[in-house]
Amino acid sequence: MDIPVILVGILSAAALLLPALDIALRRASRTFSAYFATFVIAISLGIVLLSAVGVIPLTESVAPNLMRNDLMGLFFSMVVLSVALLVSASSIDYMKNEHNISIYYSLLLFTSLGMVILSFAVDFLMIFVAWELMGIPTFILTGYRKKDLASNEAAVKFFILGALATGILLYGISIMYGLTGSTNLPAVAAALSKLSPDMLPMAAFSVIMLIAGLGLKLSIVPFHMWIPDAYEGAPTTVSALLSAGTKKAGFVAGVRILAVAFPLLKLDLTLTLAIIALATMTLGNLAALTQKSITRLLAYSSIAQAGYLLVGIAVLPSTNLGLTGLLYHSFNHAIMQGLAFLAAAIVAVRLSKTTLSSYEGLSKTMPLTSFSLTIALLGLAGMPPLSGFWSKLVLFTAAVEGDLTWLAFAGLLNSALSLGYYGLIIKRMYVDEPSETIQVREPAGFTILLLAAAAVIILTGIYPAPIYDFAQRAVLALTP
Amino acid sequence: MKRAAHIMVDSLFLVLALLTIGASILALESRELVYGAVSLAVSLLGIAGLFILLEATFVAMLQVIVFVGAISVLIIFVVMLVRREKWVALPAGGEVFGGLLIAILLVAVVGYLAVNSGISSTLPPSYAPPSYTQIGIQILTDYWFALEILGLVLAAAVIGALTMAKIEGNEP
Numbered sequence: 001m002d003i004p005v006i007l008v009g010i011l012s013a014a015a016l017l018l019p020a021l022d023i024a025l026r027r028a029s030r031t032f033s034a035y036f037a038t039f040v041i042a043i044s045l046g047i048v049l050l051s052a053v054g055v056i057p058l059t060e061s062v063a064p065n066l067m068r069n070d071l072m073g074l075f076f077s078m079v080v081l082s083v084a085l086l087v088s089a090s091s092i093d094y095m096k097n098e099h100n101i102s103i104y105y106s107l108l109l110f111t112s113l114g115m116v117i118l119s120f121a122v123d124f125l126m127i128f129v130a131w132e133l134m135g136i137p138t139f140i141l142t143g144y145r146k147k148d149l150a151s152n153e154a155a156v157k158f159f160i161l162g163a164l165a166t167g168i169l170l171y172g173i174s175i176m177y178g179l180t181g182s183t184n185l186p187a188v189a190a191a192l193s194k195l196s197p198d199m200l201p202m203a204a205f206s207v208i209m210l211i212a213g214l215g216l217k218l219s220i221v222p223f224h225m226w227i228p229d230a231y232e233g234a235p236t237t238v239s240a241l242l243s244a245g246t247k248k249a250g251f252v253a254g255v256r257i258l259a260v261a262f263p264l265l266k267l268d269l270t271l272t273l274a275i276i277a278l279a280t281m282t283l284g285n286l287a288a289l290t291q292k293s294i295t296r297l298l299a300y301s302s303i304a305q306a307g308y309l310l311v312g313i314a315v316l317p318s319t320n321l322g323l324t325g326l327l328y329h330s331f332n333h334a335i336m337q338g339l340a341f342l343a344a345a346i347v348a349v350r351l352s353k354t355t356l357s358s359y360e361g362l363s364k365t366m367p368l369t370s371f372s373l374t375i376a377l378l379g380l381a382g383m384p385p386l387s388g389f390w391s392k393l394v395l396f397t398a399a400v401e402g403d404l405t406w407l408a409f410a411g412l413l414n415s416a417l418s419l420g421y422y423g424l425i426i427k428r429m430y431v432d433e434p435s436e437t438i439q440v441r442e443p444a445g446f447t448i449l450l451l452a453a454a455a456v457i458i459l460t461g462i463y464p465a466p467i468y469d470f471a472q473r474a475v476l477a478l479t480p
Numbered sequence: 481m482k483r484a485a486h487i488m489v490d491s492l493f494l495v496l497a498l499l500t501i502g503a504s505i506l507a508l509e510s511r512e513l514v515y516g517a518v519s520l521a522v523s524l525l526g527i528a529g530l531f532i533l534l535e536a537t538f539v540a541m542l543q544v545i546v547f548v549g550a551i552s553v554l555i556i557f558v559v560m561l562v563r564r565e566k567w568v569a570l571p572a573g574g575e576v577f578g579g580l581l582i583a584i585l586l587v588a589v590v591g592y593l594a595v596n597s598g599i600s601s602t603l604p605p606s607y608a609p610p611s612y613t614q615i616g617i618q619i620l621t622d623y624w625f626a627l628e629i630l631g632l633v634l635a636a637a638v639i640g641a642l643t644m645a646k647i648e649g650n651e652p
Binding site: 008012015019063065067099100103107113117123126129132133136140143198199200201202204205 | 590593594596597622623624625626629630633636637639641
């Protein structure tokens, strides 16, 4: 079956239905829309998973020049829909007292749909349209708390820089179209292989514009400035979505574009990308060390993780292993980062504080939340039995194979560095004494969700084969 | 004859480009919001002129109808309605020079690349612009899926904009 079209039908119908139901049902729709949206995303994820294991065969797209139904798309759909499910389910509790709750879920569904389409798009035009469908709702979600000044600031920053990045992306696309006469990625690749050498500078310029345009969402240095403010100001569930969801969708667009353009252009971008990757992970980790608030810390850690992911693209010309690692780490990072942000969200709701010092002795007041947050942080740091270790291992092995041993070494050092601030949070939670012992109730649904995500991290760490296989097959299917 | 046509097109391009850029700067810098809105309309009109110069009359027409016509008028309406709002002018410091420097650098790089690549030598001698029918057929056949999704983008943007504009609780 044509999975993306089915998902378009399901998700867009639900996204359009929710605001209408809100008008019809008034008050009664509050909890309904939350459960409905979660249910719809769960169904979509179910369809994607069934297709991934082969129960629902994947057929060619109805618009084959715009979309390519392949395992790559399925893999990233799985990643982004898992994140959307985590965000949606946790918002049931987190956003309970907000206004316009059905709009929140409607926009969440629209963003999820944009991310899913972006995973399958193989035409610059389609990538751009999906990019917008993914981006526009997130601007509004970031500024969702209209009376909260931090939320307003975050939304304005994100919106202005997002619009600028979209313009830059479009500029890159238009130059590429001018050079190749097509927006379809395989056709672009074919034209690029015949490109006359005196056009190479323009092609390089176009690729740089594309990287810069995508880079804003990918949160790579030097396009990262908005990240900490936006993640801190936005509702924390939305930060989880931005960090774990839209960023991954940005990476799939980057992979599709660069995997096509790279091998054919006689350009050596490996060193450039390797330096960007190094700068991204180092800056992210160093800045995270000095943060006082958990959301800012996680934001910088998210930047650092983007650096690890970028290693996979940097080694692209020499080895496919990097791409496999990128996909694999995308999945692991999405779950870990999502879990970390959501745990921070529930702590922020219960203690109404986001400072790191409020985590002192948290294991006594919120034991289950502390436990799942610990699992997520250890995973992010790359502790051996957890899933984050394996994907980092694949990425760094790919770096060694791609003759970038120094980058692998830098990545290892960075991982050790990151253990510094991750470990500090864990120490605060388990070793330090709480300043005040107030018994805090952990909401049951939320806690089950956190524990489920933690279980995924542990289980895919102990038995990593299925996800790794899936990533490997997806990379093999990328090039026909 | 051909040379004269070239000079005419080049000078037209120069005038339109200067108009567009000048009006854009004015739109950003003018103290009175109405002037800004009008400058924006002029700048968008200049872009429409550039499209005509490229023989993309369809895009030029849409540019005039949608951007110059609808959006600029809408902005002027909004300015009219929220007139009482106070607009705080932030004193600009060194950022202006920094921005200018970056802009000049970017233009220099793009210009250098464009001049040094083969772009100037590979202009197609004659090329028929696509007809409106062709554009319509393309949109509804090859790109129908993108069109559908664009509809959803519009829906999402409208829902979001309405939410942002909605008055909640005891807002003034």
